[in-house]
Amino acid sequence: xxxxxxxxxxxxxxxxxxxxxxxxxxxxxxxxxxxxxxxxxxxxxxxxxxxxxxxxxxxxxxxxxxxxxxxxxxxxxxxxxxxxxxxxxxxxxxxxxxxxxxxxxxxxxxxxxxxxxxxxxxxxxxxxxxxxxxxxxxxxxxxxxxxxxxxxxxxxxxxxxxxxxxxxxxxxxxxxxxxxxxxxxxxxxxxxxxxxxxxxxxxxxxxxxxxxxxxxxxxxxxxxxxxxxxxxxxxxxxxxxxxxxxxxxxxxxxxxxxxxxxxxxxxxxxxxxxxxxxxxxxxxxxxxxxxxxxxxxxxxxxxx
Amino acid sequence: xxxxxxxxxxxxxxxxxxxxxxxxxxxxxxxxxxxxxxxxxxxxxxxxxxxxxxxxxxxxxxxxxxxxxxxxxxxxxxxxxxxxxxxxxxxxxxxxxxxxxxxxxxxxxxxxxxxxxxxxxxxxxxxxxxxxxxxxxxxxxxxxxxxxxxxxxxxxxxxxxxxxxxxxxxxxxxxxxxxxxxxxxxxxxxxxxxxxxxxxxxxxxxxxxxxxxxxxxxxxxxxxxxxxxxxxxxxxxxxxxxxxxxxxxxxxxxxxxxxxxxxxxxxxxxxxxxxxxxxxxxxxxxxxxxxxxxxxxxxxxxxxxxxxxxxxxxxxxxxxxxxxxxxxxxxxxxxxxxxxxxxxxxxxxxxxxxxxxxxxxxxxxxxxxxxxxxxxxxxxxxxxxxxxxxxxxxxxxxxxxxxxxxxxxxxxxxxxxxxxxxxxxxxxxxxxxxxxxxxxxxxxxxxxxxxxxxxxxxxxxxxxxxxxxxxxxxxxxxxxxxxxxxxxxxx
Numbered sequence: 001x002x003x004x005x006x007x008x009x010x011x012x013x014x015x016x017x018x019x020x021x022x023x024x025x026x027x028x029x030x031x032x033x034x035x036x037x038x039x040x041x042x043x044x045x046x047x048x049x050x051x052x053x054x055x056x057x058x059x060x061x062x063x064x065x066x067x068x069x070x071x072x073x074x075x076x077x078x079x080x081x082x083x084x085x086x087x088x089x090x091x092x093x094x095x096x097x098x099x100x101x102x103x104x105x106x107x108x109x110x111x112x113x114x115x116x117x118x119x120x121x122x123x124x125x126x127x128x129x130x131x132x133x134x135x136x137x138x139x140x141x142x143x144x145x146x147x148x149x150x151x152x153x154x155x156x157x158x159x160x161x162x163x164x165x166x167x168x169x170x171x172x173x174x175x176x177x178x179x180x181x182x183x184x185x186x187x188x189x190x191x192x193x194x195x196x197x198x199x200x201x202x203x204x205x206x207x208x209x210x211x212x213x214x215x216x217x218x219x220x221x222x223x224x225x226x227x228x229x230x231x232x233x234x235x236x237x238x239x240x241x242x243x244x245x246x247x248x249x250x251x252x253x254x255x256x257x258x259x260x261x262x263x264x265x266x267x268x269x270x271x272x273x274x275x276x277x278x279x280x281x282x283x284x285x286x287x288x289x290x291x292x293x294x295x296x297x298x299x300x301x302x303x304x
Numbered sequence: 305x306x307x308x309x310x311x312x313x314x315x316x317x318x319x320x321x322x323x324x325x326x327x328x329x330x331x332x333x334x335x336x337x338x339x340x341x342x343x344x345x346x347x348x349x350x351x352x353x354x355x356x357x358x359x360x361x362x363x364x365x366x367x368x369x370x371x372x373x374x375x376x377x378x379x380x381x382x383x384x385x386x387x388x389x390x391x392x393x394x395x396x397x398x399x400x401x402x403x404x405x406x407x408x409x410x411x412x413x414x415x416x417x418x419x420x421x422x423x424x425x426x427x428x429x430x431x432x433x434x435x436x437x438x439x440x441x442x443x444x445x446x447x448x449x450x451x452x453x454x455x456x457x458x459x460x461x462x463x464x465x466x467x468x469x470x471x472x473x474x475x476x477x478x479x480x481x482x483x484x485x486x487x488x489x490x491x492x493x494x495x496x497x498x499x500x501x502x503x504x505x506x507x508x509x510x511x512x513x514x515x516x517x518x519x520x521x522x523x524x525x526x527x528x529x530x531x532x533x534x535x536x537x538x539x540x541x542x543x544x545x546x547x548x549x550x551x552x553x554x555x556x557x558x559x560x561x562x563x564x565x566x567x568x569x570x571x572x573x574x575x576x577x578x579x580x581x582x583x584x585x586x587x588x589x590x591x592x593x594x595x596x597x598x599x600x601x602x603x604x605x606x607x608x609x610x611x612x613x614x615x616x617x618x619x620x621x622x623x624x625x626x627x628x629x630x631x632x633x634x635x636x637x638x639x640x641x642x643x644x645x646x647x648x649x650x651x652x653x654x655x656x657x658x659x660x661x662x663x664x665x666x667x668x669x670x671x672x673x674x675x676x677x678x679x680x681x682x683x684x685x686x687x688x689x690x691x692x693x694x695x696x697x698x699x700x701x702x703x704x705x706x707x708x709x710x711x712x713x714x715x716x717x718x719x720x721x722x723x724x725x726x727x728x729x730x731x732x733x734x735x736x737x738x739x740x741x742x743x744x745x746x747x748x749x750x751x752x753x754x755x756x757x758x759x760x761x762x763x764x765x766x767x768x769x770x771x772x773x774x775x776x777x778x779x780x781x782x783x784x785x786x787x788x789x790x791x792x793x794x795x
Contacts, residue, residue: 025548028548028549029548029549029551029552029553030552030553030556031552118431118432118433118434119433121431122433122455122776188546189546189627192546194546194548195543195544195546196440197440197544197780198435198440199433199435199776199777199779199780200544200777200778200780268548269548269549270549270625271546271547271625271627272545272546272547272625272627272628272630272631273545273546273627273631274627274630274631275630275631275635275775275777275778276455276775276777276778277455277775278630
């Protein structure tokens, strides 16, 4: 599948995932909800606005949103979001991915610290804690999948089911990755994307001072991260991967990504947010699941 | 239904005598309603209002020279805010007050909030977070400074007074019979509570107490106000813990309730409904002097049924959600002993095992009776449950009050001259606790002092102490479950 088509599909999928999530939450609370393409309207509005920069900020603050967006875009290139081989897959691409994502995270945190606001400092500190806890979980999951399939790249996710990984490795990986989605895209119960309370925010507080095109870049990056992460989980869940023509697999994967967005929205509507002190424990659940997956690869002999 | 007590010929005691009597009463755990003063020449008349267990109010007054007196706060912390206010309003020296900081930046200090003497905490791990005075949610202004160790709050200092409008001075400048609109804006969401206290005080001063029918109708308005505002608070709590269904439904029910108030009296916040000598709230079928409201008794019952039914559903969802419980339990605790020591009032105190509710016991007790809501947890969970219980009690009471079939005709008694040289104390259990209005006249029957006290004044310290050693990210839910009024404090 051509790189262009792959990229275009994900870009189209992006606002739909965010829109579906918003709609789901609205329906659970008895409202009609925003249009499915609200993200597009928001970005369009923000791009026409002028950014306002505080006097105390430096170029770090201005640069950070674009670094965050760039890191999110590169992730699109290597993760098999659509259930087929990603256009830029290469051996050990997940290591590259983890640190490009880390670069984006660092840019976001530096931008927040650059404002000198105590709120944003707290947000950055929380983000650093959560990020540090999540990284080992990602590596453990990838390690498990690579051991099981013998392919040391993200592509292993495509082969996991075919190589007999339908058991513990598969299930535990999905659990770990789903919690990863919640942490990485700042969803409930880890972070509350709708809150207005700066003292409790994690992701939202770090983008509080950004405006105009810079805010648009950050929102686009957040939507991309969410779509890519949900797409990866969909790939693992998709029973057709590797067993049907490309177009069928891709359609099924897109549909499953949408369903996952609905599921995420439902979870978000039915639970309250965790205490901030407990969030690290929740992330450790992801690591525990990932470790279980890794251990399970030793049970019945891994593939060569 | 309402307590408005009139005092004439109040003895003026010497400072030592007065101090001894107040100390004795407080030792015997008599409830202190208020402590305030007014300048009289070079001296200051300091008045303490105490409420005995049977509900009767006692007045202890002293004539104090500008030299001042030795503070009672070190022994009785509940007095701290009153003595600070006394010092600020009258210039009286309060010797040995441990924490004599500005309450509202009165007089020469007015507007100098940026020079508030915040405590300073030093150390490698310490960081300070300044919140406000402009609130992100564009609510009322107040400056909060957190001294934190990492994510844990070591101390919170609250600096209020940004909305100080000089209410007490304004009240003396206008005709005493037409203060209604001013009194209703002391704290906008407690319009009915303050208007009732004011009207009852004036009626007691002129010797024209309201009829039981009229008091019942006023109480109905007050309970609607309580239900509406408790629902708003609960919607806020649900939103702050991220429980969407609660946030949406509690908020929707509040609209039903305040729309009912609007159709009863023309204002969603009950403004203009209660005035000295009259209660302008009416139902269809009682062709009084007012225009038709389009609201009939069956419609009131239908609205109550809707609220009760949907409240039951969402309350079950809210209280049975383990994540909600986990988020609120054990957070922002105020022990019963601490609550009593610092003199908390209202639902906040009742969430910490207090049994004080003017509507339940004493001269202002409701007829038909209303249930008492009290919990012993003292944390955010307790405060939330007390509000939910009070909602149920108020809704049940509203049913039985409507069954008493009060006569909804707008009547009007013209208000006569005020009794000279008298002090009237009016008490109303508002949605945040006891509202105290104390009015005093001089020898010519002119008003010389109008003391307004919103329950928030005493409860703000409770919030500051509740968040100690809690996570800073839990401050918003502590703040929301206390749900105090900024303008009620700032006057």
